[in-house]
Amino acid sequence: MKTVFSNTQLAHAPAQEISDGELKPAVEIPSRAEIVLKTVRERNVGEIVAPEEFPVRPLHRVHAPEYVSFLESFWAKWTAAGRSREAFPFVWPIRSLRQDVQVEHIDGLLGRYSMDAGTPLGENTYKAARASADTALTAARLLLDGEKSAFALCRPPGHHAGYDFFGGYCFFNNAAVAAQYLRDYGLHRIAILDVDYHHGNGTQALFYDRPDILFLSIHADPKHEYPYFLGFADETGEHAGTGFTRNWPLPLGTDWDRYTPALEEACRWLLVYKPEALIVSLGMDCYENDPISGFKFKSEDYIRLGQRLAKVGVPTIFLMEGGYAVDALGTNCVNVLEGFEG
Ligand code: Q9C
Numbered sequence: 540m541k542t543v544f545s546n547t548q549l550a551h552a553p554a555q556e557i558s559d560g561e562l563k564p565a566v567e568i569p570s571r572a573e574i575v576l577k578t579v580r581e582r583n584v585g586e587i588v589a590p591e592e593f594p595v596r597p598l599h600r601v602h603a604p605e606y607v608s609f610l611e612s613f614w615a616k617w618t619a620a621g622r623s624r625e626a627f628p629f630v631w632p633i634r635s636l637r638q639d640v641q642v643e644h645i646d647g648l649l650g651r652y653s654m655d656a657g658t659p660l661g662e663n664t665y666k667a668a669r670a671s672a673d674t675a676l677t678a679a680r681l682l683l684d685g686e687k688s689a690f691a692l693c694r695p696p697g698h699h700a701g702y703d704f705f706g707g708y709c710f711f712n713n714a715a716v717a718a719q720y721l722r723d724y725g726l727h728r729i730a731i732l733d734v735d736y737h738h739g740n741g742t743q744a745l746f747y748d749r750p751d752i753l754f755l756s757i758h759a760d761p762k763h764e765y766p767y768f769l770g771f772a773d774e775t776g777e778h779a780g781t782g783f784t785r786n787w788p789l790p791l792g793t794d795w796d797r798y799t800p801a802l803e804e805a806c807r808w809l810l811v812y813k814p815e816a817l818i819v820s821l822g823m824d825c826y827e828n829d830p831i832s833g834f835k836f837k838s839e840d841y842i843r844l845g846q847r848l849a850k851v852g853v854p855t856i857f858l859m860e861g862g863y864a865v866d867a868l869g870t871n872c873v874n875v876l877e878g879f880e881g
């Protein structure tokens with residue numbers, strides 16, 4: 540299968556992140572994409588193509604135009620305020636604070652458009668995130684043009700980003716942008732299967748009231764893991780979307796054997812729903828040596844994951860999400876792709 544990737548995606552290169560009460564070296568870093576790209580080459584997954592440059596319109600189908608503009612203009616405003624290092628939000632308009640004020644200060648804007656303090660923004664974040672979304676859109680385009688599968692080597696990732704906020708290392712919701720694009724260009728039923736270790740809160744929220752985009756997510760129980768405030772089993776959709784969201788929160792320590800019942804159930808939902816396209820939000824952070832996660836996948840389990848998804852028998856695009864054990868990331872990711880291709 541073809542891999543889509545652009546070097547522009549490497550331009551977002553955060554140095555540090557806030558976690559566990561410390562400033563630590565960032566884990567969502569350019570070498571993640573580089574090692575996956577290298578492994579795709581070495582193991583001859585297929586041709587590597589550059590993304591098309593899409594206009595902003597497909598982003599506006601999913602994200603608030605004012606949010607996109609905020610990201611675009613962020614660095615100019617940040618530096619105009621005399622700051623030169625990467626930025627972290629630190630104040631949010633939560634309960635009892637006013638939601639209706641026109642925020643102008645850059646510190647207020649950062650809180651208005653974010654969900655956490657763990658996601659650094661830098662000079663090139665916007666252009667890298669745009670390129671990552673272009674990579675997802677190009678993979679969607681490949682499917683519309685008749686390919687049976689494609690791999691979008693997205694980075695920065697997307698599934699935590701929502702209608703008007705960034706967070707969890709994510710800025711544009713690549714999977715959501717690709718899903719909406721497939722809808723806008725003629726497909727009627729899209730399924731998104733999110734196998735990242737963390738719940739895809741952004742993707743779920745974007746499509747929560749819609750029956751045309753099924754959202755299935757298997758992840759660490761938010762009772763014990765980020766994002767803490769979404770991803771529980773009782774979230775099944777609302778209004779016309781009732782029944783078109785499913786969550787399988789699993790305990791910390793879950794290994795492949797304890798993961799497969801959830802995966803089998805998710806695959807059964809796919810069989811019933813009969814999507815015209817499947818988008819896999821492919822995080823590799825269920826891996827046993829992931830530095831920020833608590834599941835116990837072995838590298839070989841990623842082959843099994845790819846094999847199982849092939850049996851679903853639907854045109855599929857894989858979009859990279861998380862996965863922070865950089866040394867093993869290329870192997871784990873290409874294991875899925877090879878497992879899928881058989
Ligand atoms: N103490 C994705 O995998 N918090 N995002 C980590 C660790 C944020 C992960 C805190 C995790 C976000 C795309």
Ligand code: ZN
Pocket residue numbers: 735736737822824860861862
């Ligand atoms: Zn993750």
